[in-house]
Amino acid sequence: MTQHVAIVGGGVIGAATAFYLSKQGARCTVLEATGPACSASGKAGGFLALDWNDSSPIGPLARRSYALHAELAQELGAESTGYRPVNTHSISVRQGQAGPVSSSGASKRLPSLPGWVARDHISQASVIGTHENTAQVHPELFTNALLQRMQEAGGSVQIAAVTGLVTEGDRVTAVKARDSISGEDRVLQADAVVFACGAWSSKLQAWLPQLPDISGLKVHSIVVADPQQRTTADALFLAYRGSNGKSLEPEVYPRPGGQVYICGVSEDDVPVPATAADVHVRADAIAQLQGIAASVSQELGAAEVLKEQACYLPCSDDGLPVIGKVPGLDNAYVATGHSCWGILNAPATGEALAELILQGAAQSSNLKAFDPARFARAAKRR
Numbered sequence: 001m002t003q004h005v006a007i008v009g010g011g012v013i014g015a016a017t018a019f020y021l022s023k024q025g026a027r028c029t030v031l032e033a034t035g036p037a038c039s040a041s042g043k044a045g046g047f048l049a050l051d052w053n054d055s056s057p058i059g060p061l062a063r064r065s066y067a068l069h070a071e072l073a074q075e076l077g078a079e080s081t082g083y084r085p086v087n088t089h090s091i092s093v094r095q096g097q098a099g100p101v102s103s104s105g106a107s108k109r110l111p112s113l114p115g116w117v118a119r120d121h122i123s124q125a126s127v128i129g130t131h132e133n134t135a136q137v138h139p140e141l142f143t144n145a146l147l148q149r150m151q152e153a154g155g156s157v158q159i160a161a162v163t164g165l166v167t168e169g170d171r172v173t174a175v176k177a178r179d180s181i182s183g184e185d186r187v188l189q190a191d192a193v194v195f196a197c198g199a200w201s202s203k204l205q206a207w208l209p210q211l212p213d214i215s216g217l218k219v220h221s222i223v224v225a226d227p228q229q230r231t232t233a234d235a236l237f238l239a240y241r242g243s244n245g246k247s248l249e250p251e252v253y254p255r256p257g258g259q260v261y262i263c264g265v266s267e268d269d270v271p272v273p274a275t276a277a278d279v280h281v282r283a284d285a286i287a288q289l290q291g292i293a294a295s296v297s298q299e300l301g302a303a304e305v306l307k308e309q310a311c312y313l314p315c316s317d318d319g320l321p322v323i324g325k326v327p328g329l330d331n332a333y334v335a336t337g338h339s340c341w342g343i344l345n346a347p348a349t350g351e352a353l354a355e356l357i358l359q360g361a362a363q364s365s366n367l368k369a370f371d372p373a374r375f376a377r378a379a380k381r382r
């Protein structure tokens with residue numbers, strides 16, 4: 001019999017889980033409170049690295065995911081996901097207004113840097129990734145492409161906030177949800193439930209107290225236009241010193257089709273609001289990001305700003321993702337806490353979780369280090 005799985009959260013983790021569940025034969029309903037890819041999954045950079053996590057327990061998950069991204073670009077179309085390999089540079093830059101970079105002399109200094117990057121305020125540059133081990137996707141396109149394929153396979157997306165569960169013993173039989181448009185309450189029967197609520201995961205503790213704590217770090221980003229498409233497939237990791245002496249680590253990602261994404265101004269201790277629709281964008285953070293753009297390239301500093309945005313990075317207490325069975329429930333699962341690598345790690349997370357739900361064990365990745373029960377075990381030991 002076809003299993004019906006309810007997935008709570010339409011970010012990249014929920015979308016990838018729904019995609020692999022439907023590929024493995026389940027029928028999926030994604031319940032998303034605000035809109036697909038409305039938060040971190042639509043506002044992230046989309047940078048992917050094969051081996052940058054090798055010294056961490058997420059190393060194998062990242063390697064599997066990196067390979068799956070290349071496969072998905074074939075399956076869904078590189079244009080639908082924004083996938084392309086990139087060269088990646090680390091540069092030290094101080095705040096300042098860059099001059100024009102049209103003269104050939106610009107590229108004589110720091111020759112590894114692409115021609116569109118002004119050298120005026122850069123003191124050091126090195127190549128830290130190549131087409132062999134770094135790539136990018138467009139996170140919003142990628143998330144939506146996964147959801148679309150899941151819907152083509154018979155699944156659906158409902159714009160509704162999940163507000164509780166119906167259980168019989170240690171089994172979930174249904175989820176309670178409130179339609180975000182009409183405000184109507186409904187109950188949706190399900191054979192299994194997956195919670196993929198990103199930085200909102202802790203809010204579910206009101207009715208699912210065994211979920212571990214997940215905090216949210218607020219980060220701002222902008223997308224600027226590059227209509228002449230002067231930028232190239234090069235990602236920049238900056239060590240940036242502002243004129244006030246403060247250091248930041250912004251990232252600059254040109255995207256196919258004439259857009260450049262810039263992020264890296266975070267705000268500490270800002271509570272996660274009720275929904276993604278309530279996230280407030282600060283004008284001073286946006287101005288700071290434009291200043292960073294201007295230090296890298298005169299054109300980027302003056303470019304039309306297409307998007308001013310902020311979102312929350314979902315972080316667990318030990319810095320590792322939380323993927324697996326919800327403690328105390330037989331058919332409820334959680335996938336969250338992917339921190340700054342959620343776009344990279346979504347495919348392998350979704351693939352392994354789908355196996356765990358439908359076959360009883362994850363085959364493609366070892367999820368042991370990410371077991372949600374580890375927090376309860378650690379608390380007991382204290």
Ligand SMILES: Cc1cc2nc3c(=O)[nH]c(=O)nc-3n(C[C@H](O)[C@H](O)[C@H](O)COP(=O)(O)OP(=O)(O)OC[C@H]3O[C@@H](n4cnc5c(N)ncnc54)[C@H](O)[C@@H]3O)c2cc1C
Binds near residue numbers: 012035200263
């Ligand atoms: C500025 C920035 C840059 C980043 N850059 C990169 C990068 O380059 N590479 C990379 O790999 N990662 C990157 N990340 C990390 C990545 O964006 C996240 O790890 C990932 O998007 C998390 O996805 P998610 O699906 O868990 O959460 P989210 O995208 O937050 O999605 C959770 C969804 O759940 C919904 N929801 C919450 N509660 C409910 C409920 N009760 N009912 C229904 N729906 C609900 C929310 O509305 C939301 O849409 C970046 C993050 C930030 C902030």
